[in-house]
Amino acid sequence: MCGIVGYIGNKEAWPVLVKGLERLEYRGYDSAGVAILHGGNFSVYKKKGRVAELSKFVKNENKENIFGGVGIAHTRWATHGEPSDRNAHPHLSSGGDIVIVHNGIIENYLSIKKILTEKGYKFISDTDTEVLANLIEDIKKNARVNIDEAVRLALKQVVGAYAIIVLSKDDPNTMVIAKVGSPVVIGMGRGEFFVASDATPIVEYTKKVVYLEDREMAIIKNKKLTIKTIDNKIKNPYFQKLQMKIDELEKGGFPHFMLKEIFDQPRSIEDSMRGRINIKNAVVKLGGIENYLDKLVNAKRILIIACGTSWHAGLEAKYFFEEFSLIPVGVEYASEFRYRNPVIYKDDIVIVISQSGETADTLAALQLAKEKGATVLGICNVVGASIPRATDAGIYTHAGPEIGVASTKAFTAQITALLLLCLCLAKEKNILNKKRMKELLTELEKIPKKVKEVLKVDEVVKKIAKEFKNAKNFIFLGRGYGFPLALEGALKLKEISYIHAEGFAMGEMKHGSIALVDENMPVVFIATKGPLYEKVVSNMMEVKARKGKIIAILSKGDKNIKKIADYVIEIPETSDVMMPFIASIPLQLLAYYVALFRGCDIDKPRNLAKSVTVE
């Protein structure tokens, strides 16, 4: 988590940095800070809270020292030390020579701090980052080396994950950047450089970027960029062209990114399948994994690894793969998988799923699976992120930037990519005949239109949300393809409205959880037509008998369920396998409106960040 930005060039750095921070606020918003090299010294401004607080503070009383063409900035998701002005980045070294911003965790900071304290260094904050600033200063002073060498030597002592930007006031024309585990990208303009945790703060200035790899550092000195490893080996920079568009980063008239992203789904799902299906020939073409199809066909097992919403997409995929490609699938939480000793066979296919492509646990699990010899495929949204770069091959979801912390369009794009992968495999294995394949692809092609239609439930869901805005708890129930959706519906509601919610496999209720149901308990049923419909109706009756308040998501025109449920959300009919694409929409809207009526900060819910780059 945390976002870092840096600028060195002929522009005023302050506006570039502050705008960059606003773009990166999704990564954390506990505090914000900027350091500018002004008149030979660092002017450091930092404030607990959002970037807007910092801007207000500077605008009202402190603008005199914000001018200069070199600066760094940070938006924080607190790890070491509570959110406060004191713990906010950038951090200065004791002697004031070094200033640093950092995303990540320095694990051995306490032992380094002890040594530095004995040498007389004073610490103002509780952070691991200030320790690194002082370590760099100490090395620079005692080894009499320049700033880039001091950073390099300091990093040789450091254990942990980081993306850092470092400046020294003694060397005003140099900026040093380095990374292990946390992302950082450098944009190259004309005689100027932009640095950031992702490309969003850079895209409006230049499209020419280079992503640093782990254990690499970049030195920008006198307008020249050099890349080397922390072990001092020079590397050639690999420049890429950004594909991102600026309007994708704006709210476009919507009050929140989350609502914009919910309504973007007809487009994003279509883009996820664009150019990948050919109904006439009953073929799915996935260029990214073409060379791995043989391995997929021969695999005895698929393991899917992810976190949060991406994990729920993985669970949907288990149902897809088992139904259509007859292959056993395990779905693993990355945070558990990486710390076990999982049994992995060389012919296993591991699929990692991540919207951001930067989730620390997923990245570590991917590396473990690779070490154990598995082939690792990725399903990722952010092009060029760490996860797609580390996998053997993969499929981009092409949902476009997702900025709201609550994942919405990323989920439907992930299940689109996963269903395509599954159908592609089924075709290769000759499990589906041409006719059935055509039927499935035809139905899939209709999904964007049906999603457009289901978005019309907006007003209905809004009314229901108003009724339940003060609920203390919520239960979400689903069976089959509806079970991962029940988990996802509950996650969405709790993360943005702070109402306690749980999702269950409907059939499990009677094994304990039904004891929670009384007249105050809203119970959301995913109750669309499908092979388990009769069972769903029975479960609904059981909840009704215990006076639970039933909110049913049902297939349009289903009179039967309408009679039982207290509140209904009708959605267009589709096949059971395609149902998650449609039924996920009202769940997202329900969470959104409940949070809205409770006055929550929807795009930036408390304690969370969009990219979880710490373990």
Ligand code: M6R
């Ligand atoms: O970027 P990733 O897909 O790897 O992120 C995984 C989770 O952190 C993420 O899905 C999280 O659960 C969402 N905020 C939920 O809406």
